[in-house]
Amino acid sequence: MRKGRGGGVTGGEGSALLQxxxxxxxxxxxxxxxxxxxxxxxxxRWNRHINLTxxxxxxxxLRLNFFEAFWAVREFLGERxxxxxxxxxxxxxxxxxxxxxxxxxxTLIEPNYKKAVFLKETARTLALTVEVFVGKGEEFSGWDQVELAVFRALRPPAALLRVLRSRGIPLLLFEGQEGLADAGFRLSREARVPLSEHRYVRLLESVPASSDECGQKQG
Structure with a gap:
């Protein structure tokens, strides 16, 4: 593929990237x-055949899919x-x-097989090594190797929250976090996404079960 100025992005795309x-x-x-x-x-190319976006x-x-993700890495991941x-x-x-x-x-967790095929092919094309797990988060057996669970389009299901909490894995949410306090997670940090008035990314830490028990006893 021919690269243009700006590392492969040309014309109006290059201007948008700079902005x-x-x-x-x-x-x-x-x-x-x-x-x-x-x-x-x-x-x-793939979106003509399967509904990806x-x-x-x-x-x-660039703004919603890439720069929000790039910014979140810098703002929230630290040494993870x-x-x-x-x-x-x-x-x-x-x-x-x-x-x-x-x-x-x-690790990219996706239950839709066709989307999983797209992910594998795209990672290969980009020369990036990732694991693609075809299934639901609560079916994934590799959580002990994970430091952070990321959610954007999907609200964390209760069964998965129990798994993550039991392992002390924090959540990085690109959506709201209403109701997750009841699931054993508390807000650690939040930041508003640049160029947006209402979009926030939030980091939630798991609350040990013993902390809940102490709070209930004190109450």
Whole structure:
């Protein structure tokens, strides 16, 4: 594939990238920009055959699917090196996070077989090594190797929350966190996504069962 100026992104896309880099306080490498371009082309091609995304404009792809993920890595991951993206769909945010920090150990959990095939093929095309698990999060047996569970489109089901809490695995949510206090998680940190008035990313830590018991006794 021919690379243009800006690491494979040309014309209006390159201008949008520069604007988003400034807004999110990020500076992408030429390799990262090229992978973003390849990913978007792959997404458009596969989206003709399976329903991966309703987003059509490149600028929206860049902002919502890529830069939010890149920014979240910088703001929330710290020294964590292993995460699982549950219900990842077309690979967002998990595979995009891998583009930004290739050293991450990323597991993409997706129950839809056709989407899982897309994820495997896209990771191969991008020359990125990820694990793709075809199934639900509560069916995944590798949680002991995961440091962070990521959710965007999927609300964490109760059965999975019990698994994560029992292992002390925190949650990174690209949506709301209402009701999760009752499931044994508490808000640790939140930050508003740049260029958005209402979108937040939140980090929730698990509350040990003993803490609940102490609170109930004191009450």
């Amino acid at each position: 988003l880099e400034e807004a999110f306080g990020l500076e992408l490498t030429a390799d990262q920009k090229h992978r973003v371009r390849v990913y978007i082309e792959q997404l458009r 309703s987003i059509d404009r490149v600028e929206e792809h 090196v292993g995460l699982a993206d549950v219900g990842t769909g077309a690979g967002f945010p998990g595979l995009a996070m891998k583009i930004f920090r290739p050293g991450l150990a990323v």
